[in-house]
Amino acid sequence: MAKKLNIKDKYRLLTRDLDWEYSYEDRKEAFPFEEFEGIKITDWSKWEDPFRLTMDSYWKYQAEKEKKLYAIFDAFSQNNGHLNVSDPRYVNALKLFLTGVSPLEYQAYQGFAHVGRQFGGVGARVACQMQAIDELRHVQTQIHAMSHYNKFFDGFQDYSHMHDRVWYLSVPKSFFNDARAAGPFEFMVAIGFSFEYVLTNLLFVPFMSGAAHNGDMATVTFGFSAQSDEARHMTLGLEVIKFLLEQHEDNVPIVQKWIDKWFWRGSRLLTIVAMMMDYMLPNKVMSWKEAWEVYFEEAGGALFKDLARYGIKMPKYAETIEKEKEHISHQAWWTFYTHGHAAGFHTWIPTDEELDWLSEKYPDTFDKYYRPRWELAKEMEAKGERFYTKALPQLCTTCQIPMLFTEMDDPTLNSFRDTVHNGERYHFCSDGCKDIFEDEPEKYVQSWLPVHQIFQGNCGGPDVENVLSDFYRMNLGEDNMDMKGSPDEKRWKQWKGVA
Amino acid sequence: MPVHAMTPDYKGEVLDRLENFHGNQVVYVGWDHHLMFCAAFAYPVPPEMPFTALLNEVMPDAFGMHGEFEKINWEKAEWLLDGQPFIPQLDVSLADQGIAHKSLLRFQTPELTGFKGAGV
Numbered sequence: 172m173a174k175k176l177n178i179k180d181k182y183r184l185l186t187r188d189l190d191w192e193y194s195y196e197d198r199k200e201a202f203p204f205e206e207f208e209g210i211k212i213t214d215w216s217k218w219e220d221p222f223r224l225t226m227d228s229y230w231k232y233q234a235e236k237e238k239k240l241y242a243i244f245d246a247f248s249q250n251n252g253h254l255n256v257s258d259p260r261y262v263n264a265l266k267l268f269l270t271g272v273s274p275l276e277y278q279a280y281q282g283f284a285h286v287g288r289q290f291g292g293v294g295a296r297v298a299c300q301m302q303a304i305d306e307l308r309h310v311q312t313q314i315h316a317m318s319h320y321n322k323f324f325d326g327f328q329d330y331s332h333m334h335d336r337v338w339y340l341s342v343p344k345s346f347f348n349d350a351r352a353a354g355p356f357e358f359m360v361a362i363g364f365s366f367e368y369v370l371t372n373l374l375f376v377p378f379m380s381g382a383a384h385n386g387d388m389a390t391v392t393f394g395f396s397a398q399s400d401e402a403r404h405m406t407l408g409l410e411v412i413k414f415l416l417e418q419h420e421d422n423v424p425i426v427q428k429w430i431d432k433w434f435w436r437g438s439r440l441l442t443i444v445a446m447m448m449d450y451m452l453p454n455k456v457m458s459w460k461e462a463w464e465v466y467f468e469e470a471g472g473a474l475f476k477d478l479a480r481y482g483i484k485m486p487k488y489a490e491t492i493e494k495e496k497e498h499i500s501h502q503a504w505w506t507f508y509t510h511g512h513a514a515g516f517h518t519w520i521p522t523d524e525e526l527d528w529l530s531e532k533y534p535d536t537f538d539k540y541y542r543p544r545w546e547l548a549k550e551m552e553a554k555g556e557r558f559y560t561k562a563l564p565q566l567c568t569t570c571q572i573p574m575l576f577t578e579m580d581d582p583t584l585n586s587f588r589d590t591v592h593n594g595e596r597y598h599f600c601s602d603g604c605k606d607i608f609e610d611e612p613e614k615y616v617q618s619w620l621p622v623h624q625i626f627q628g629n630c631g632g633p634d635v636e637n638v639l640s641d642f643y644r645m646n647l648g649e650d651n652m653d654m655k656g657s658p659d660e661k662r663w664k665q666w667k668g669v670a
Numbered sequence: 671m672p673v674h675a676m677t678p679d680y681k682g683e684v685l686d687r688l689e690n691f692h693g694n695q696v697v698y699v700g701w702d703h704h705l706m707f708c709a710a711f712a713y714p715v716p717p718e719m720p721f722t723a724l725l726n727e728v729m730p731d732a733f734g735m736h737g738e739f740e741k742i743n744w745e746k747a748e749w750l751l752d753g754q755p756f757i758p759q760l761d762v763s764l765a766d767q768g769i770a771h772k773s774l775l776r777f778q779t780p781e782l783t784g785f786k787g788a789g790v
Contacts, residue, residue, distance in 0.1 A: 357674075543785055583789025585702075587753070596752070613682040617683055626714040
């Protein structure tokens with residue numbers, strides 16, 4: 172009988188030993204994606220495995236975790252856990268998560284599976300394959316965690332179909348499409364480093380602590396279960412950056428450009444988290460501004476100090492982003508509120524207590540720029556004319572968000588940027604998005620901008636209502652419109668026995 | 671470099687070219703310092719449409735929801751076309767006065783300062 176292997180040997184055999192020398196095939200043809208981005212790798216053996224995990228221990232460990240997780244989901248379901256959430260408004264944050272974020276886990280799976288095949292170094296391949304499986308598990312467990320809510324609330328039923336079609340979901344979808352359409356090294360800087368290492372805390376912590384503060388034990392449990400995976404993803408993201416920077420000095424400007432691009436794109440994407448924190452959580456965790464200061468300015472600042480020795484600077488638009496923390500959540504929720512007829516979740520006017528909380532958290536901006544919008548909305552609602560905007564908005568070609576952001580030095584004026592490429596004019600919400608386009612116009616001329624697609628007749632119609640019901644598959648009058656008077660609200664009142 | 675692609679001379683398909691809009695062109699119209707409307711509106715309109723039709727038939731439906739819209743003195747409103755000062759000719763078609771596919775028109779009404787004077 173064969174002797175049992177010690178852990179070190181087992182690890183070597185199940186990772187590095189999976190590679191082989193190419194004696195009769197051209198190695199370049201086996202890894203065709205490795206050179207076109209201009210990244211120079213001189214020695215893959217210098218790759219340090221970010222975590223020592225073999226596939227057999229991975230299965231064993233994850234199976235145990237998942238067993239506990241599903242036991243809790245079952246208990247949550249059997250005990251009607253949805254009745255314990257703070258307020259039915261909270262559930263709308265989950266609708267946004269399921270339609271906007273969970274499908275990104277699936278895209279991350281696809282992306283990591285791709286680079287897990289394409290890197291020439293076996294250590295990087297194995298690490299990326301493990302992360303690919305993590306991401307696939309995450310999308311599955313998130314769907315299961317939220318499936319209970321689908322039995323009791325509107326708006327969960329067609330999340331995957333909606334992710335591919337709905338106007339505001341083109342924002343997260345195109346973000347990941349952009350990363351996956353890039354080469355493998357850019358993908359890793361985009362998702363592995365910028366998103367997973369630096370920005371993930373701003374997505375994950377707010378949603379998971381938001382769940383905890385609002386009595387959603389299913390989502391909290393998912394969060395805990397995913398935490399050990401996330402720690403591995405962060406380690407991988409950091410290893411990628413260090414490896415690229417140590418391999419060749421010519422890599423530094425390329426990596427810097429990707430960091431500039433993906434921090435900007437990431438901060439734009441996180442706008443939905445900002446508005447979720449400030450407006451959608453009935454029990455607040457902290458303000459978006461506070462989260463940004465803790466998780467980006469402090470943690471990210473220390474990271475970039477560490478990276479300075481490689482010649483890496485703070486991301487290019489960091490100063491703009493710092494000013495934006497005072498504004499973006501308010502600008503985004505107003506946009507969703509005024510487009511509440513076209514959203515797959517409910518929107519509402521903040522309560523008086525919430526308006527006061529916002530004034531306290533944003534003393535320099537809320538009362539001056541944003542409270543008046545809610546006073547207008549209240550006046551209109553009181554007259555029985557709840558405000559829904561009647562025309563479609565202009566979109567940014569790069570981030571695909573309606574051009575709702577303002578100049579940071581003049582917050583009552585929208586920020587407009589444009590450029591002309593091959594005789595066609597393109598519009599952007601910011602210098603960041605414009606620079607990204609101008610660096611690779613042939614990529615972004617292909618942007619599938621939902622408003623333009625509707626005008627071209629590619630989304631059904633003829634009216635917006637037909638687009639919403641037939642092309643997006645929203646149940647009109649149930650999934651969309653104000654929280655007030657919604658079937659969600661009526662059912663909640665029945666369950667709670669209040670009039 | 672137009673794109674960092676594996677394929678030499680990679681060209682992307684321009685999804686928003688004029689001929690895809692079935693005879694219309696897209697025109698964006700924004701009202702500066704009136705953020706009741708979160709962004710400029712996008713309109714699919716025929717290039718041969720006279721400016722007066724854009725102003726009197728297309729714009730009032732959505733912009734008219736703002737209490738100040740009726741009070742605008744259009745003689746005094748200031749316009750920008752793609753960032754440059756612009757004086758619209760009411761009876762001339764959009765195309766013939768340089769309002770092209772995906773042009774952005776912005777108008778400013780300095781005497782109207784928005785809901786509660788807050789730029790809303």
